[in-house]
Amino acid sequence: MLLDTASLYFRAYFGVPDTVRAPDGTPVNAVRGLLDFIARLVQDHRPDELVACMDADWRPEWRVALIPSYKAHRVAVETPAGEADEEEVPDTLSPQVPVIEAVLDALGIARVGVAGYEADDVIGTLATRSAGPVDIVTGDRDLYQLVDDARGVRVLYPLKGVGTLQVADGEWLREKYGVDGPGYADLALLRGDPSDGLPGVPGIGEKTAAKLLAAFGDLAGIMAALDDPRSKLTPGQRKRLEEARDYVAVAPRVVRVASDVPLPEFDPGLPREPKDPVALEELAHRWGLGGSLDRLLTALPR
Numbered sequence: 001m002l003l004d005t006a007s008l009y010f011r012a013y014f015g016v017p018d019t020v021r022a023p024d025g026t027p028v029n030a031v032r033g034l035l036d037f038i039a040r041l042v043q044d045h046r047p048d049e050l051v052a053c054m055d056a057d058w059r060p061e062w063r064v065a066l067i068p069s070y071k072a073h074r075v076a077v078e079t080p081a082g083e084a085d086e087e088e089v090p091d092t093l094s095p096q097v098p099v100i101e102a103v104l105d106a107l108g109i110a111r112v113g114v115a116g117y118e119a120d121d122v123i124g125t126l127a128t129r130s131a132g133p134v135d136i137v138t139g140d141r142d143l144y145q146l147v148d149d150a151r152g153v154r155v156l157y158p159l160k161g162v163g164t165l166q167v168a169d170g171e172w173l174r175e176k177y178g179v180d181g182p183g184y185a186d187l188a189l190l191r192g193d194p195s196d197g198l199p200g201v202p203g204i205g206e207k208t209a210a211k212l213l214a215a216f217g218d219l220a221g222i223m224a225a226l227d228d229p230r231s232k233l234t235p236g237q238r239k240r241l242e243e244a245r246d247y248v249a250v251a252p253r254v255v256r257v258a259s260d261v262p263l264p265e266f267d268p269g270l271p272r273e274p275k276d277p278v279a280l281e282e283l284a285h286r287w288g289l290g291g292s293l294d295r296l297l298t299a300l301p302r
Helices: 005-015 029-045 061-066 096-107 119-129 141-146 170-177 181-191 206-216 219-226 235-243 245-255 277-287 290-299
Strands: 002-004 051-053 075-077 110-112 134-137 153-160 164-168
Touching: 002 005, 002 119, 005 029, 005 096, 005 119, 029 096, 029 153, 029 290, 051 119, 061 245, 096 110, 096 277, 119 134, 119 141, 141 153, 141 181, 164 170, 170 181, 181 206, 181 219, 181 245, 206 219, 219 235, 219 245, 235 245, 277 290
Parallel strands: 002 051, 002 134, 051 110, 134 153
Antiparallel strands: 153 164
């Protein structure tokens, strides 16, 4: 099981009231909400291995160099070239992230982030290397591109907490979007994604993108059709694709998650007991983790 950790703690932050606080009055709604999420996931799905994938760089420079608008609207503080921009996040969420990291480390739950890459890329690499099956838990539709029925890779998309999950497998993707996993990356590229600052091809929405992919197979097939005057592209589609040729040339590297991230050594096995019980007890006391931590400890395999 691969967790898109930031996606989940953002959901926890907005789903759990900020009246959930530590003894000193500090909000810990994201911390406790995430622990409850993980407890429920472990209880319901019983993974043998679990990895909390982290954003070591939420807006990698190599993606921005290709498409400057990539996540530009989320930048809170621009930093000098070569350094990571700071993401705009709620004031009371940022201080909770180090607490989340410390608790996961004390528990012994693998936490993996790699400089220069997003959590999506870590997930993509782990999912590609795994023999399967793999469950990816995320509120980010971008990761639908990793769905692979042959290898048992699917996405669990939270609808209401993590108690109600949309299981996205190949059949569901084809019914919902008319594409398979790899086809979803091409669909997203053509359609665009305002939440990530991806412009897409102006005038080509989701339905048109799906029809083009059905007709020509993939993005390469669509662009081959553009170069073929005998193809069945409409004049409007031909014009829009021609005008977007520069974008289409660079967007695949931005939209598709990396599958070759240089990962550190780590143990993905789900711990049977806390790795550092003393540190965990101190964290539980300081931050008032109470029942949320207890529920996760109870859910761990025995």
